[in-house]
Structure formats: structure tokens, C-alpha cells
Amino acid sequence: MTSVMPANDLDARLDHLIQPDRVHGSLYTDPALFAEELRKIWATTWVFVGHESEVPEPNDYVRKKLATQDVIMTRDRDGEVHLLFNRCAHRGLQLCGDAKGNSSSFRCPYHGWTYRNTGELLGFPYSKGYGGKDRLAGLRMESVPRVASYQGFVFGSLAAEGPTLEEHLGAAAGEIDRLVGLSPQGKVRLDAGWLAHRTQANWKLLLENETDGYHPQFVHGSIFSVTGSPIGALYSDASTAVTRVLGNGHTENDLRPEFRRAGEPMRWFGTPAERLPRYVAAMREAYGEDAQRRLVEGAPHVMIFPNLFIAEIQVFNIQPVAVGECVQYSTAVQFEGGEEINRRMLSQSIGSVGPAGMLLADDTEMYERNQRGAELLSPEWLDLRRGVGREEVDANGFTVGAATDETGMRGFWRHYKSMMGVS
Numbered sequence: 001m002t003s004v005m006p007a008n009d010l011d012a013r014l015d016h017l018i019q020p021d022r023v024h025g026s027l028y029t030d031p032a033l034f035a036e037e038l039r040k041i042w043a044t045t046w047v048f049v050g051h052e053s054e055v056p057e058p059n060d061y062v063r064k065k066l067a068t069q070d071v072i073m074t075r076d077r078d079g080e081v082h083l084l085f086n087r088c089a090h091r092g093l094q095l096c097g098d099a100k101g102n103s104s105s106f107r108c109p110y111h112g113w114t115y116r117n118t119g120e121l122l123g124f125p126y127s128k129g130y131g132g133k134d135r136l137a138g139l140r141m142e143s144v145p146r147v148a149s150y151q152g153f154v155f156g157s158l159a160a161e162g163p164t165l166e167e168h169l170g171a172a173a174g175e176i177d178r179l180v181g182l183s184p185q186g187k188v189r190l191d192a193g194w195l196a197h198r199t200q201a202n203w204k205l206l207l208e209n210e211t212d213g214y215h216p217q218f219v220h221g222s223i224f225s226v227t228g229s230p231i232g233a234l235y236s237d238a239s240t241a242v243t244r245v246l247g248n249g250h251t252e253n254d255l256r257p258e259f260r261r262a263g264e265p266m267r268w269f270g271t272p273a274e275r276l277p278r279y280v281a282a283m284r285e286a287y288g289e290d291a292q293r294r295l296v297e298g299a300p301h302v303m304i305f306p307n308l309f310i311a312e313i314q315v316f317n318i319q320p321v322a323v324g325e326c327v328q329y330s331t332a333v334q335f336e337g338g339e340e341i342n343r344r345m346l347s348q349s350i351g352s353v354g355p356a357g358m359l360l361a362d363d364t365e366m367y368e369r370n371q372r373g374a375e376l377l378s379p380e381w382l383d384l385r386r387g388v389g390r391e392e393v394d395a396n397g398f399t400v401g402a403a404t405d406e407t408g409m410r411g412f413w414r415h416y417k418s419m420m421g422v423s
């Protein structure tokens with residue numbers, strides 16, 4: 001049993017623990033708070049689950065996680081995508097043991113109950129024992145209450161009611177559009193396979209880090225120097241890039257000002273356009289005059305609350321496991337019609353976030369040391385003041401800070417507080 005704090009107590013505590021310019025270390029270490037987060041955030045909001053391209057054919061399925069829940073993403077024979085809890089309606093067995101496959105039905109290994117890939121109960125052995133076939137009407141593999149997709153990104157919500165996916169995504173939808181707009185066919189695939197990185201840290205430390213523009217120069221100094229990457233300079237004090245709060249807990253590092261200044265196609269990718277002639281030509285063919293802007297500005301760097309992180313050419317999915325543990329899944333973006341760049345995105349992803357990659361391993365070291373530090377008693381607070389005095393509101397009404405400011409974290413915590421029910 002998890003303990004649930006009395007609501008009023010929690011309100012008062014959170015109001016004290018989350019302040020505009022600092023947050024308390026216990027927010028990352030308190031198991032009772034983690035249980036509350038599962039209830040108030042992960043069981044209510046839209047959570048990224050996977051991509052339609054992972055189940056391209058009728059009857060394809062793939063096992064996924066939705067927060068702590070084991071779900072199966074299926075495509076039925078009519079092409080519709082479903083999210084089913086991986087649980088037998090008989091005695092609750094985990095039904096499907098395979099990571100992925102193609103099947104129109106699932107058969108429970110325990111007593112042989114069989115379900116269609118839409119969840120419907122098809123049959124069960126020895127029906128006389130139930131007084132006939134109809135007695136089990138209503139039993140099925142349960143579906144995740146709400147499923148919706150945007151540009152092929154599939155989200156699930158464990159709550160039957162609430163804002164629509166479009167309302168939840170808000171301005172972040174435009175960032176997904178930006179990514180998709182780098183495919184000559186206006187489509188991405190996330191079918192290159194996912195790597196799972198188990199991390200001994202609270203999920204919020206990962207979220208905060210994803211758009212922290214203060215750390216790259218230090219944590220990622222080694223990969224920047226080895227690869228001669230211009231990325232480090234984007235996160236310097238002299239950078240014209242900005243950190244933006246997009247609302248609903250979404251945050252981004254908008255690097256476009258720096259890329260526009262350089263005005264070079266593919267600079268964001270770190271490979272000269274001449275090395276990608278077929279991709280660049282396909283983009284110009286598809287988008288005409290607008291292709292230049294797309295190729296110069298590049299892909300987004302956006303953290304979509306609570307678990308979808310698009311880091312230019314990789315997509316991450318953060319899954320909470322326990323108060324001090326999560327799994328971060330990563331995959332390389334693949335552009336429909338972009339075979340030439342796809343190969344490079346795959347090898348770059350292996351080099352940066354693969355098992356021996358030079359980028360994510362360094363971040364993970366920071367997450368885990370951050371967690372270990374937060375467990376110590378003193379000083380009690382994590383400071384969030386960076387850039388408070390130089391934030392501005394942009395033409396669209398979004399709060400923006402300098403490239404290295406903690407503007408995104410403050411925006412995240414404002415949304416977190418409202419989701420946890422603290423006014």
C-alpha cells in the first residue's frame with residue numbers, strides 16, 4: 001500500500017516546498033509525493049506512448065509503458081491504433097510476454113482465454129463451467145481511457161475526461177510540426193528501435209535537465225571538443241538562443257536565432273549541406289522557397305510535459321518507475337523520404353545516446369549525482385534563480401530567458417504545482 005497524504009497537508013507543504021526561485025530537495029526523494037504524482041499528474045495528463053510507425057501493418061503490436069502501466073499498442077485489421085492494458089480479465093495475468101509482433105489476437109498462457117487485438121474477449125476454454133458462453137459478457141482487455149495521436153505521435157490518458165490532446169500540446173504542437181517539416185514528405189518515423197536507459201534519479205530531474213542550457217558547455221565539453229561541434233557555443237553567455245516556456249509545462253531551447261545568424265543550411269545538424277545532396281534537393285523540391293528557412297533553422301529542442309523530449313534528431317520517452325528511478329528511452333528520428341540523412345541520424349544517435357554514447361552517459365551521471373545530492377539534508381533547497389531578472393515576454397505571450405537561464409525550470413514547476421492542485 002502506498003500512503004496518501006491528507007489533501008490539505010499536501011497543499012500547504014507543496015506551497016512551501018515549491019517557491020518561485022527555489023525548490024526543496026524532498027520533492028525528489030519523498031515516496032509519498034511520488035505516489036501523489038502518479039495519481040495527479042501521470043494518471044490525468046496526456047502521456048506520450050509511442051509512434052504509429054512502430055505498428056505500420058495491420059495486426060502489428062508493440063509493448064509500451066504509460067507511466068508505470070504495461071500497455072500494448074496494437075493496430076487492428078482496419079488500421080486503427082489501440083492502447084490496451086496488458087492484463088488478462090480472468091485472474092489478472094500479464095498477457096503478452098513478447099516485446100512486439102504481429103497477431104490479430106492474444107492468448108493468455110495461464111488458462112487460455114483469448115482476446116482480439118481490439119481488446120474484445122473472443123473465447124475461453126470449457127464454457128460450461130461458467131454456465132454458458134454469454135456469462136462473461138463485458139469482460140475484455142481494458143483499453144486506456146483516451147488515446148489520440150498528433151503527427152503520428154501516440155499519446156494516452158488514464159483519465160476519461162480532461163483537456164483534449166491538442167489543448168494539452170498547445171504551442172508545443174508547432175514544435176512537433178517543425179520536426180515533421182524537415183521530412184521531404186512531411187512525416188517522421190520512430191521505428192529505428194528504442195534504447196532503454198535505466199536511471200537512478202527522480203523523473204523531474206530529467207525533465208528539468210532537458211532544456212537546461214547552463215550545463216552543456218561543462219557536462220558535454222568532451223563530445224563537443226572531440227567532434228568539433230559548434231553546439232557548445234549555442235549555450236554560451238554570448239548566445240542569442242533563448243529558453244522559452246510554452247505553457248502546460250512544456251519548455252524549449254530555441255536555437256533558431258543562432259542558426260539564422262549563421263544562415264547556413266544544415267549547420268544545426270553539424271554536417272555541411274554538400275554532404276547531404278539528395279536530402280537537400282528533396283527538401284527544395286518539396287518546399288520550394290521555404291526549404292532554405294527549414295534547412296537553416298533545423299529541428300526543435302523541446303520538452304513536452306511530462307515525458308516526450310525531442311532533442312533535434314532524437315526522441316526520448318521518460319518513464320517514472322519509483323521516486324528515485326526512471327527509464328529514459330531514446331530513438332533516432334527518421335524522416336520519410338530522407339534515406340540519406342536517416343543513416344547519419346542513426347549513427348549520430350548511436351554515438352551520442354547509444355550504450356557507449358558520449359552525450360547521454362554524461363547527462364545520466366549528472367542526474368544520478370543530482371539525486372544522491374538531493375538526498376542529503378543540507379542545504380535543503382535547489383536554487384532556480386538564474387535569469388530571474390532578465391526574463392521577458394515575447395510577442396506570443398511566452399516567457400523567455402537567455403540561453404543559459406533557468407526559465408524553463410521555473411515554468412515547469414509552475415505547471416507542476418497547478419497539476420498537483422496547489423493554487
Ligand code: FES
Nearest residue numbers: 088090091108111
Ligand atoms: S489468468 Fe488469463 S486465462 Fe486465467
Ligand SMILES: [Fe+2]
Nearest residue numbers: 215216219363
Ligand atoms: Fe545534457
